[in-house]
Amino acid sequence: MAGRVKTKKVRATSFRSNYRALSLAARGRRVLLIENRRQKAKYLVDKDFLDSLLREQESIRATLAILSDPHLTERLLGLGKVIDVEFRSGRLKTYSIAEVLG
Helix, strand or coil, rough: CCCEEEEEEEEEHHHCCCCHHHHHCCCCEEEEEEEECCCCCEEEEEEHHCCCCCCCHHHHHHHHHCCCCHHHHHHHHHHHHHHHHHHHHCCCCCCCCCHHHC
């Protein structure tokens, strides 16, 4: 996921009195950090942004699971080399998305 997360600090009292406007500010990669003297600070994030972070985390975990298995990793790397050789030699037929989907 490219780009930088922008964080805006807001006091809880200000957040409560300006909820509508401030909650609209938490869009995309813009995040609100709500600070309160009596509680730990909380983040308010856009649902789509958080969902994308969770998908990315799951993808990273799956990649790490594959890479932590040396036999599977070696097999996949070997298959990648075979595919490269076949593609360069012209023996591997490629299809466009339109051809695949009809």
